[in-house]
Amino acid sequence: MSTALQDPRVVETPNYLNQEYGWRSWLFTKDHKRIAVLYIISITVMFFIGGIFASLIRVELLTPQGDLVNSDTYNKFFTMHGIVMVFFFLIPSIPATLGNFFVPMMIGAKDLAFPRINLLSWYIYIGGAAFALAAIVLGGVDTGWTFYTPFSSTYSNTFVITAAVGVFIAGFSSILTGLNFIVTVHKMRAPGMTWGRLPLFVWANYATSLIQVLGTPVVAITLALVGLERAFHIGIFDPAIGGDPILFQHMFWFYSHPAVYIMILPGMGVISELVTCFSRKGIFGYSFIAGSSLGIAIIGFLVWGHHMFVTGMSMYASLYFSLLTMLVAVPSAIKVFNWTATMFRGSISFDTPMLYAFGFIGLFTIGGLTGLFLGTLGVDVHVTDTYFVVAHFHYVMVGGMVLAYLGGMHYWWPKMTGRLYPEGWAKFSALLVFAGFNLTFFPQFILGYLGQPRRYHAYSPEFQVLNVMSTAGASVLGLGYIIPLIYFLWSMKYGPKAGNNPWRATGLEWQTSSPPPTYNFETTPIVTEEAYAYHDQKETHVG
């Protein structure tokens, strides 16, 4: 039973969706909300493409032999699954969709600081995606999403440069989005919206933007060097002429570790919004959650070497990276504790977004703690490069990030579209996702400790039962993704109309109509309360 309130009085007011029609009004829009919708569509497409590769991987792994496809093809499957999911889904997802839509609204602004750059960001994303898709269609890439040299620079016979160009271009989309958010949050806050009153979703996106802006250029130059090496046969990373393949790994992980915080921080921001709304209570430890977002962003730049403990890196470097990895776990733990504490003596409702928040808190805890296994030197030697790592990062990325994304989509769907989704189906899908996810990835922890290495097309027969369980889980998980796609689309035409504030949440985005007008607010809001001031909510009625 949903607690969302339906308002029979709402009529079709002019809003950002119906203000203008025609493909030109969409492809040349400067409205951050329309751009967010463009991103939602493209990111969903890329997600399902990445998901198809995941399905192919799991089907192949039903049997120990490599019998569905040949080795080269399988290697392309996991590479492209990784590239598409990391660079074209996870990195842009929440900032470019929910962030784009709601950061300006949450601070009371009409739009982002640079609306045209926002649109440019989307076009750049599409350009990058075009190259990535070209690489796939032309024949694929097989280097792994990590592009390790010298395999990627000298030995691979696949479309490495095409894929690298796609990632390079997509990186600029990420940089511009980050730049836009930073300037927006600094310069466009409505009167009274001090830093201390910002919703935590804004803090999360701000910290994410810092990482995007500082980290992405490094992976850009790293991939540029690999591409140049392949094109001109130079050998910067070629050991035969004195190049250092481990230098590539340092440069690559210098970005790619902070990148995982780009992926998870916005998700954590969503959870802060969901937990407060569905506990109808202010967040416990506001400054600690805001500060921990910044802490994760900063410390996240200092731990990249924990991906390289078995490469022969110096003992002292290894000790340093292991210690810092322990440190970076602390701000994440702080968030989990604060969210739980927010629920204490709250008024908890079990709407779908909250179910996703529950799932996030549990699964992110497991995922984050297993990261500590990997950060612990003695254990890492055994489990690195095995399925243990695969399980760990899927717990944080899918069990964490994707659940947060789905939770946020369900939470803000009524605001974005003016429609309510069917709650029964939504709850059912959330359960499918949770169950399917755990069945898919928990066995992989066991497989990893047993010793099944990553990126294996064929595996030793005694690992089969666990692999079959994993594939079974993947089917359930897949269903859990497809059903929302269907009912969200269905709801746009047939869903009951939502009022301004179906969840009775605080936050400026709920003070305007659903869907919002193109200029967000009739008049610039003036902010007088702190975030999540639920206790100040008077007897509210819809609208």
Place this chain on the structure above:
Amino acid sequence: MQLPLFPEAASAIASSVDYLYFYLTAVTIVMTALIFAAVFFFALKYRRRSEHEIPPPIHGSLKLEIAWSVIPFLVMLTFFWWGAQIFFANASPPPDAMDIYAVGKQWMWKIQYPGGQREINELHVPINQPIKVTLASEDVIHSFFIPAFRVKHDVVPGRYDIMWFTATKPGRYHLFCAEYCGTEHSGMVGWVTVMTQNDYENWLAGGGSEGTMAQQGERLFGQLGCATCHQLDQQGRGPILRGVYGSRIQLQSGQTVLADDAFIRESILNPNARVVAGYRPDVMPTFQGQITEEQLLQLIVYIKSLAIQGAPPVSQQTGVAATPNQNPNTGEKK
């Protein structure tokens, strides 16, 4: 239906790793259970009973924040500490470790023993003897992984990496390549057979038909023309090699370096990189591209065997390289 849930432990370090793993798992289970329980309990106890209820705000508690930051961090420091200890132990092979040489190449492991035995994708080791594996790659990065021993090390082209272990339980265990290396990465697997001392000696007696690694190295030394400039006992155009291995060498640049495996390999592949004091650069040709990683290792074992003046040269011995204190074929101390 096989459903293994935990790997066998067959090395001296395995149980330490496993205990640390159990500790990490226990903490994880406790933390997860606490969080799950708290969320579950709060959700139930504080479920919304009326549409209009507004719970009173609770802003936070500095004490609680400090507590749940510091205490978990201290627990994590124990992880770090224990993990670092194991890592340290793994880093330095004991001086009496027996040498084995493993070359990774797309897509197979080529193992060489000092006694000249060679295997592909198979490794035979005696029980309770520290084994030091020198790892080299012919092409891309590989990784030498023996799950039952809980050891793994990347094999990076362009240099040597060292890994060591002591097997403690006879049996046959998986050997996997654990760094993606191309098409047949998942085919780059093999078996490690751990044998009792007796069985191992018998196996060794089946020996290398081409002689010991040192003997093979000596043959290469002649075939490749090294002897032209590097004479054993008198000064030639190049430095004398007897007794060089393991000593400190003064370079032309003034620096001193240790003449270890990596130095010798570099001197053969890129002789001008570090020229010995008193010799001219650009005289020794490079052998890059003319010699495989396996052959390099044979040469190194040969050069290692060139003891100080007085010891008989290798070819006069019965296939035993003259390394101090240890008979490499049986692992026994002399």
Place this chain on the structure above:
Amino acid sequence: MAQQFDSATLGMWVFLLTEIMFFGGMFGAYTVYRGLYPEAFASTSQYMNPLFGAMNTAVLIVSSLTMALGVRAARLGEQKALQLFLIFTMIFGLAFLVIKAFEYHEHWVDMKVPLFGGHWDYSEAPQFARQAQILFCFYFFMTGFHALHMVVGVGIMTTIFFMARRGMFSKDYFTPVEVSGLYWHFVDIVWIFLFPLLYLIGNARKLV
């Protein structure tokens, strides 16, 4: 509007920060290799032409001066001065690129371009050939990416110039000029780091 000016300049500063990280990655990798192969590196410095480098440095510094004067003119609403200084800035920018072209040509003739099959020959010091190849690659990448940014800069100046001619700027609105100025100064500063790193070390005697 002051808020727009503030936003635009903050945006440009953030963008320049990303450029620092971009070039920084390259500088970092270059430094690693230089540390690994100091002698090979020293052997490459004789092929760098510090005279060209110094001329380029002078040209860029003067162009930054004319740019700064242009921004000042914009602030004061002096249209003609603004256009004049923009032209000068572009001229100096183009001069930089022309000098660079001469320089690259010299490398080409000397067979020091490892990027295209046959234009690489290091037989005069073969013991360093392998690593010198890496170092020359970095030389071309670093100066090449810098030159690319200069080309973009000249393009931006052209655009700003035509905007100025259309009378779009005044005392109250000169944000694009300010922001382009920031970009131009940044590209200049990158060169100020490149010049000593690539040209001066090992070559100071050649200039004196």
